[in-house]
Amino acid sequence: MIPIFILVSTGVFLAIHAYILASLTRLFGRGRWQIVAVCFFLLMISIWVFRHDWQQTSAPDWLVLAAFVWFGVAIITAGCFFVADVLGLLWAGCVRLGLTSVRPRNLALHALALVAGLALSVQALFEAQNVQPRYVTIEAPNLAPADRPFRLVVASDVHLSRILGAGFLEKILAITDKARGDVFLSLGDLVDTDMTSRHTEAWMLSDLWTPYGSYGVPGNHEYYVDFQNALDFHNRANIQLVYGQLKRVGPIWLAGLDDPAGGHWTKKAQTLAAEIQQLRAEDPKAFVVLLSHRPRVPDPLFGLSDLQLSGHTHGGQIWPARYLALMANGHVPNGLTEVDSPDDGSRHHVYVSQGTGTWGPPMRFLAPPEVTVIDIVPPRRTRKADTD
Template identity: 35%
Template sequence: MIKIKRSEGGFIGAYITLYVVLFLFFYHYFRFKGIPPLSWNTLFCIWSSGALLMMAPIIPPRWRFSSLRYIHTALAWVGTIGLAFGLYFVLASLVIDTTAYIFSLSWEPPLPRWDLWLAFCTAFFICLYGYKESMAVRVVSIQIPTEKLPKEFSRFRILQISDLHLGILINKKMLRQIMKQIQEENPDVIVSTGDLLDGEIEDVETISQMMLHYHPPYGKFAVTGNHEFYAGIEHALYFTGKAGFHVLRGKIVEAGPIYIVGVDDPGGRFLKGQPEVEEDQLLKNISDRRFTLLLKHRPLPHRGAVGMFDLQLSGHVHRGQLFPFMAFTWLFYRHTKGLLDLGKGSLLYVSHGTGTWGP
């Protein structure tokens, strides 16, 4: 008997709900536009195809057939991009209809052809631009002045990977590009600030070996994100360890001239009932003036910990990823990108994310 984990169930439920809402919108919107109703057979084919595309991106590997891997990958791409396309089609349609209403002396629904094509083209080109942007790997370089490094270190290079979301969409080809960029940067230490996985990975050995290939002088360290718990924390920890990362779950380690402190994502407390270690209690164990780096998936600095670390690296929000969702992320996380001075000698840096979740 197949069992769905509680963490998977919540995510899958929200995903399916969004897709169903979009389907219902399209059906009633096209009827509103005066497009003749389709036959029941045609509607059944459309809904069946839509259901297949909807489910493809969220089917766990343990449910898949290896012989259909490439077909499943193609369907997952179409399904996730289709979700983004649907969202932007809705937004474009609302803007077009609202504009037509404002500039009309008397309200009459606009002709069903020009406005639909305009909304279609708008959504298509936005998705095309978004796909191009998501496949581009960019390195953002920031210098943090400090007097806490020993004299023998003129600099110490920290490379942050955040929200890579390895899985069906961020695949081996993309990972090779990322690893090549990492080697060119030649960092002293690599840190992953969560969501290294997007779900369960089929070829754990091959993908982990690709990440294991590069060994920075002072090691690789990681913390959990919410998707590590979605994927199954045991599976995520196994993969992260195989990839050469030391996972910091409420721990402090020395990495050359600095301390690195890592805490679990709060998702572990809600999804798995695991206790969460507060960083202020953890940071009290540091007594000397060595540079302290805090790894925390979500960009929510603990008020009691400000002044006890020098730099917090976070991710999670992807700067909203899809317009206009950056407005919603701003409501929960007031700082969603770049460097922020928290005061008392502490800084926060929020990454846009190396990969993407879903569309």
């Protein structure tokens, strides 16, 4: 799957760069700068092609960072050029229809598009670093009115790598500490590189204290990197992976689903579904939280949990990729939704995080990163978010 993805994405990036080159040529005309631009584009694309090997290479971090920042700039700027071209065509159409006598200034439109692309790229860099808490409250009829609210602090798709490290992780942990949650949860894709020598990040996570500890499930990138290496990092970070099992944590039950990249996904889901059904038979009031890296889950698990927590989509990361991510993940939207169970018509909640870190370009545009703070409360009772 990865070679196919690289082939397709490389083709897409070649097309994007060809489009940018054509747009810049309209602005600046032909010249030797085109040769320099083509060489630069090919260098950046070559780093993308070999991206799955750069943790084993001696390529300097600054070059890796520059390449991935450039891809974000290219995507956003190409989008701005596309908008300029569409506006130019619409304007020309209005002239032909006699709606206006003012002819479109294509050079001005493209110059404005270039400036807008660069400005929005800078904004996207800052947006990706501005991680904020997002508070959600969910009523649990299963809990007795006398029970106190139970707080989950959730991070997803952190993607610790050569680009995102201890400095970024510190922001996440600061939000977690301030939230004073009962348990910390990772929804997968915590790591995106060989973590053997990443002792600082492991220590920072292991030093995080919550009353009920830290739990998580693997995402596809844990398998893409090396699952045993990722598992070792989670162990050093004191994050217990609960994939394929039920775990009682305070007043709730965690049910962890493995990622399809781990293989035998449907069979694992059937086994987990049977365990949840057995739990329901023994304790009908059990509040089950399903941890699934991907929003779309196999049919045997659909509707069995009271709350499903997922990530993977990044909210598209750079708009309008949000809509592509939505189509690729069963049209499950970001944020909180309620879904009817196909068995008994009961409603359960699904929360899809926009993600905390970034994959590829360390940029976000109209998809702000989040650490989700979820309060599970008894009926007709709310808990005010701790903001001081």
